[in-house]
Amino acid sequence: MPTATATPTPVVLRPAYLPLALREACQPTQRRADVALVLDASTSMLDPAGTGRTKLDAARDAARVFLDQLRLGAGDRAALVSFNGAATLDQPLTDVRADLDRALGAIRVAPLTRLDLGVGTAHAELVGPRRQPGVAVVILLTDGRANPVPVEAAVDAARLAKADGILVFTVGLGDDLDFEALTQMASRPQYFFRAATADALADIYRDIAGEIPCPPGAFWGGRAVTP
Numbered sequence: 001m002p003t004a005t006a007t008p009t010p011v012v013l014r015p016a017y018l019p020l021a022l023r024e025a026c027q028p029t030q031r032r033a034d035v036a037l038v039l040d041a042s043t044s045m046l047d048p049a050g051t052g053r054t055k056l057d058a059a060r061d062a063a064r065v066f067l068d069q070l071r072l073g074a075g076d077r078a079a080l081v082s083f084n085g086a087a088t089l090d091q092p093l094t095d096v097r098a099d100l101d102r103a104l105g106a107i108r109v110a111p112l113t114r115l116d117l118g119v120g121t122a123h124a125e126l127v128g129p130r131r132q133p134g135v136a137v138v139i140l141l142t143d144g145r146a147n148p149v150p151v152e153a154a155v156d157a158a159r160l161a162k163a164d165g166i167l168v169f170t171v172g173l174g175d176d177l178d179f180e181a182l183t184q185m186a187s188r189p190q191y192f193f194r195a196a197t198a199d200a201l202a203d204i205y206r207d208i209a210g211e212i213p214c215p216p217g218a219f220w221g222g223r224a225v226t227p
Helices: 055-069 097-105 116-128 152-163 179-185 197-213
Strands: 031-041 049-051 078-083 085-095 135-142 167-175 190-193
Touching: 031 055, 031 116, 049 055, 049 197, 055 097, 055 135, 055 167, 055 197, 078 097, 078 116, 085 097, 085 116, 097 167, 116 152, 135 197, 152 167, 152 179, 167 179, 167 197, 179 190, 190 197
Parallel strands: 031 078, 031 135, 135 167, 167 190
Antiparallel strands: 078 085
């Protein structure tokens, strides 16, 4: 009587998914940031802001607080742009704190508010020959509305900067602001900060410093990670 032959059982291979736990954090030593501080230098910035300061004085003080958070000389650098009817690169990218402080003190005011030129000048510096590998950031502060050019020009300028991988933060001081446009200009809605008074600026700039991520290439999967 012939012996029965066993029928082989088919083997079905299925993918196995294993959990991956990532405990990555952005450490200060991993972050290399080029930051352009863009400050409104229109005549309204000479209005009093309380505690014996003008709004421009308060903006300068907040910028200094921000610079205190950077690792200047150890990877981070900053530039300064001021704008009114024109925009000026007051200090190209540098890690020399004394040069930045000197530029902050030398800002001069004039009429009009060309938000678009402020963003465009910062954008040009952050993609220019002084650019280093790492994160590029624009932080724009204004106390008013775009004048005389429609605010859409500033929104477009910010869009071009973001298309080049630049992270954009916007800060509005006071109530006479185009809140919608400033939100559109920022890289995320939460990256628009409103300072009801000039006294709030220092804390806002300190918070922004904490939002600057490490470069995406520093982490698994090319993720950008904040401190």
